[in-house]
Every structure is written in structure tokens, then in C-alpha cells.
Amino acid sequence: MKKTLVFPLATLTLLVAACSPSGGETDSDDTADIAKKARVTASATASPTPTLEEIPTASPFILPALKGKPQSSAVSLLRDHHFRLGLITNRAAHKEISLPSGGNFGRWIICSTDPAQGSRITNSTELYLYLAQTASACVRPTPKPLPKKTYSAPAPAAKKPDPMSPHTCPDDGSQPGYACTSTGKVVVEGEYCAGADHGRTLKASNGRMATCEDYNGWRWNA
Known part of the structure; x- marks a missing residue:
């Protein structure tokens, strides 16, 4: 099997110079041809210089x-x-x-x-x-609606009975509101009471229970 010898460019140049005739006997054409062939051989054996791959550019x-x-x-x-x-x-x-x-x-x-x-x-x-x-x-969540405020109507105020109007009341005075004397009038604490009311205990106009008793005269006393 034949082996191919590869010589560096500098070595080929020295060989060419050594083989060339000395002095005026040098054949310039032959020397140029040999040097050209040496350069071609050296170029063929040299490694190619790597180039950067072009970076792809996005089209619109x-x-x-x-x-x-x-x-x-x-x-x-x-x-x-x-x-x-x-x-x-x-x-x-x-x-x-x-x-x-x-x-x-x-x-x-x-x-x-x-x-x-x-x-x-x-x-x-x-x-x-x-x-x-x-x-x-x-989807953005829908915010919860605020609870509606409810307003309840105020309870009607208890109507106070007219002290001057007649009333029919139980004897024990347990009926809400004002109790009435035997004469049909409202019991007012401290006022005189009739003979028919002696000893009775009824609800007076101030909301307290008053008894018709003899206390500096028969009066409604709480």
C-alpha cells in the first residue's frame, strides 16, 4: 500500500530552492510553477475556517x-x-x-x-x-351584590286613653292602660275616692297600682 507524504509549505519551499539551478541558470517559469503547485497542495490540506451560521430572522x-x-x-x-x-x-x-x-x-x-x-x-x-x-x-367573577337594607315600619305608639272619657274597667284594675273608678273616671293617685271604691286597688293613670284607703281622707294611694 502506497503512502502519500504531505510536506508543510515551508519544507516544500526549501526543496524547491534546493532543486533550482544556482545563479543565472535558474528557470523562472519552472520555479513559479513549482511554487504555485506547493501553495495549492498546502491549501488543500489546510482545515477550512468555520463561519458563523446566519441567525434566522422572523418575517412579519x-x-x-x-x-x-x-x-x-x-x-x-x-x-x-x-x-x-x-x-x-x-x-x-x-x-x-x-x-x-x-x-x-x-x-x-x-x-x-x-x-x-x-x-x-x-x-x-x-x-x-x-x-x-x-x-x-x-371569566372575571361577578361581585356579590350588597345586601339591601330593610327598614321596618315603627310600631304604632300605644294610644293613651283620654282621662276625661268614660271607661269600663275590671274591678282588679288588670286591664292595660288606665283603670276606672266606680264613677267611670280614671284613677288618679292622690285624689279622693268614692265610697263604692273603698278598699279597691286599681291601676292609676301613672301606671302604678293605687288603693282607695283612708289616709287623711279616702284617697287613691300607691
Whole structure:
């Protein structure tokens, strides 16, 4: 098996110089050809210089409908458009929702976006995703109505009997309101009582129980 010897460019140059005739006998054409072949050989054996791969640039595209999709699905879709994921901001759909502290939004549902679906965006557009844990949680809860104040009508005041009007009262004076004497008048504490009322105890006009007794004369005394 034949082996191919590869010499560095500097070594080939020295060999060419050594093989070239000295003085005025040098053939300039042959020397140029040999040097050119040596450079071609050296170029072929050298490793190519790596070049940076061109970074793909996102073309403007229409933002698709992301509402109702999991956040992870939306990210994958945007990645296919070479959208810069660092421009995505996740936010709660409304103030009653608390986002997870670890930033694990993969299964959270997109309630809305800003810009809205159908907007024309590029890879330099800031995109806000408003999230909730479930699709039903996207709807802001309706606040409970405040209880209505009810006002009850005041109870009618008890009508006081007219002291001047006649009354029919039981003998024991247990009827609410004013009791009446044997003459049909209201019992008033301290006033004189008739002979038919001697010893009777009735409810006086001041609400106290008064007895018709002889106390400096027969009077209604409590």
C-alpha cells in the first residue's frame, strides 16, 4: 500500500530552492510553477475556517388565535415563526388570579393576548399573554351584590286613653292602660275616692297600682 507524504509549505519551499539551478541558470517559469503547485497542495490540506451560521430572522406574520390554548402550545407555535421568546410576558387574566411563583405556566390557559389575535407582528414585538389556570377562570367573577337594607315600619305608639272619657274597667284594675273608678273616671293617685271604691286597688293613670284607703281622707294611694 502506497503512502502519500504531505510536506508543510515551508519544507516544500526549501526543496524547491534546493532543486533550482544556482545563479543565472535558474528557470523562472519552472520555479513559479513549482511554487504555485506547493501553495495549492498546502491549501488543500489546510482545515477550512468555520463561519458563523446566519441567525434566522422572523418575517412579519399574523398573530394566530391563542385564546384557549395552553401557554406551552403558544410558545411552540411562536418558536416556529422564529419569534424571540424573551419578548413574551405572562400576566394574570385579572386581579383575583395569582400566577405561580416558579414561572411554570405550561398548562395555564391563555385568556387573551396583547396585541390581539389577527395583529401583524415581528420578532421585535412585545407580546403579553394573559393567563388563568382553567378556561372557566378566565371569566372575571361577578361581585356579590350588597345586601339591601330593610327598614321596618315603627310600631304604632300605644294610644293613651283620654282621662276625661268614660271607661269600663275590671274591678282588679288588670286591664292595660288606665283603670276606672266606680264613677267611670280614671284613677288618679292622690285624689279622693268614692265610697263604692273603698278598699279597691286599681291601676292609676301613672301606671302604678293605687288603693282607695283612708289616709287623711279616702284617697287613691300607691
